[in-house]
Amino acid sequence: MSPQPLKVGLVGGGKGAFIAQPHQRAIHFDGTRRVTAAALLPDPKEAIEEAESWHYPIKGYPSYVEMIDEQASLPPEERLDYIVVVTPNHVHYDPAIRAVKAGIPVMCEKPLCMELKEAATLVREVRKRQVPFALAHTYLGHWTTRLSRYIVTKGLLGDIRWVDSHYIQGWLASRLEATGQMQASWRTNPKLAGGSGCGGDIGTHALMQLRYVTGQDVTDVSAHLETFVEGRALDDHFTAYAQLSGGGRALIRASQICIGHKNDLGITIAGSKGTLSWKQEDPEKLTIHLPDQPDRVYWRGAFSAGDGFLPKDKKLDALLGEPTIPAGHGEAFHDAYARLHRNFEADVRKYNAKRKFSCDGSEYASVEDGWTGMAFLDACLKSSAKKGAWTRMPKCP
Numbered sequence: 001m002s003p004q005p006l007k008v009g010l011v012g013g014g015k016g017a018f019i020a021q022p023h024q025r026a027i028h029f030d031g032t033r034r035v036t037a038a039a040l041l042p043d044p045k046e047a048i049e050e051a052e053s054w055h056y057p058i059k060g061y062p063s064y065v066e067m068i069d070e071q072a073s074l075p076p077e078e079r080l081d082y083i084v085v086v087t088p089n090h091v092h093y094d095p096a097i098r099a100v101k102a103g104i105p106v107m108c109e110k111p112l113c114m115e116l117k118e119a120a121t122l123v124r125e126v127r128k129r130q131v132p133f134a135l136a137h138t139y140l141g142h143w144t145t146r147l148s149r150y151i152v153t154k155g156l157l158g159d160i161r162w163v164d165s166h167y168i169q170g171w172l173a174s175r176l177e178a179t180g181q182m183q184a185s186w187r188t189n190p191k192l193a194g195g196s197g198c199g200g201d202i203g204t205h206a207l208m209q210l211r212y213v214t215g216q217d218v219t220d221v222s223a224h225l226e227t228f229v230e231g232r233a234l235d236d237h238f239t240a241y242a243q244l245s246g247g248g249r250a251l252i253r254a255s256q257i258c259i260g261h262k263n264d265l266g267i268t269i270a271g272s273k274g275t276l277s278w279k280q281e282d283p284e285k286l287t288i289h290l291p292d293q294p295d296r297v298y299w300r301g302a303f304s305a306g307d308g309f310l311p312k313d314k315k316l317d318a319l320l321g322e323p324t325i326p327a328g329h330g331e332a333f334h335d336a337y338a339r340l341h342r343n344f345e346a347d348v349r350k351y352n353a354k355r356k357f358s359c360d361g362s363e364y365a366s367v368e369d370g371w372t373g374m375a376f377l378d379a380c381l382k383s384s385a386k387k388g389a390w391t392r393m394p395k396c397p
């Protein structure tokens with residue numbers, strides 16, 4: 001008999017919410033997971049009304065506290081298999097810690113929370129209770145991101161000398177928050193977004209992309225957090241120069257004030273043997289530059305290994321053999337999210353069956369990666385306050 005679809009609960013997602021929609025599509029992508037419950041809005045009455053008019057049947061809860069409490073009291077086979085936290089940053093920690101303590105797996109949006117102290121508590125509780133936990137850094141789910149990680153960590157580019165990881169947008173080039181626009185309003189409010197606006201919102205994606213693809217950590221930062229739009233309380237332009245654990249250097253930069261740029265996330269990795277470049281707005285394509293050779297452009301799924309650059313290797317066979325749509329039928333943002341949910345589902349099923357699971361950051365970002373994102377923001381804020389003084393990153397507890 002085929003397995004029952006996993007039951008997923010949403011925390012947030014009502015009335016014009018953004019990221020809850022890609023998540024719920026990605027959850028339903030494979031038919032093996034479905035959204036069955038939600039606490040969609042902060043107002044209890046509105047949360048129930050919104051759930052009643054949701055586009056497929058779900059059980060609505062007046063609050064995430066009631067959802068998690070009730071679910072925790074159910075027998076394991078009736079309980080939600082995991083929750084997805086898609087609320088603004090100030091409502092990440094509380095639902096996440098409640099679910100972890102109740103033994104319910106969590107996929108949480110980035111950044112992990114508001115403060116490093118909260119992040120440390122989450123790391124401790126996740127480890128203590130051995131509950132699957134994922135941080136939703138979407139771009140790790142691109143097939144080409146996985147191939148990039150293989151290429152760099154296998155040493156095919158040689159020693160990593162320099163990385164430029166960036167996320168450039170233009171949607172906050174004027175005071176959009178003054179119009180009451182929902183996503184801009186909370187993202188520019190330190191009480192709801194945290195100590196860094198642009199850095200927390202998209203700089204953390206640039207950091208995670210760098211760490212995932214290179215397998216290296218940032219050890220020291222020299223950062224400038226700047227605000228170009230008058231009257232804004234948080235940075236809208238973020239630049240961190242960084243020392244990497246492997247000896248190289250990196251620029252991790254993000255901006256929300258570059259008119260015309262949409263979701264311009266990209267990475268360039270320069271090694272002693274070659275350079276890799278990738279852009280999420282053209283995510284099916286990965287370019288490798290080797291000395292004195294024409295550029296090699298790898299399209300998802302449209303090549304075989306053993307071509308003089310990519311070796312014949314079982315690890316690569318597994319990636320190349322992944323059942324997904326044939327090359328040329330484009331994958332993009334939703335497919336990347338679906339890949340994260342698919343990988344997380346595998347760990348949740350093992351957890352349900354009381355088998356060993358990994359959550360080791362190789363397929364989706366872990367709670368430790370979430371802690372590192374918070375530590376990075378903390379170090380960058382301290383450095384920026386001292387005009388870019390080099391500041392050491394703490395070690396994950």
Ligand SMILES: NC(=O)c1ccc[n+]([C@@H]2O[C@H](COP(=O)([O-])OP(=O)(O)OC[C@H]3O[C@@H](n4cnc5c(N)ncnc54)[C@H](O)[C@@H]3O)[C@@H](O)[C@H]2O)c1
Pocket residue numbers: 011012013014015016017018019020039040041042063064086087088089091109110111136137138182183186201
């Ligand atoms: N991974 C990515 O690519 C990506 C992209 C966008 C946003 N995000 C992250 O996702 C989160 C949400 O961002 P968004 O742009 O979708 O925000 P949004 O403002 O569009 O949606 C937030 C939703 O949470 C609801 N909410 C707020 N407080 C609540 C509470 N106490 N209980 C229940 N619901 C509550 C709001 O009513 C709204 O429905 C943020 O942390 C953001 O950083 C991640």
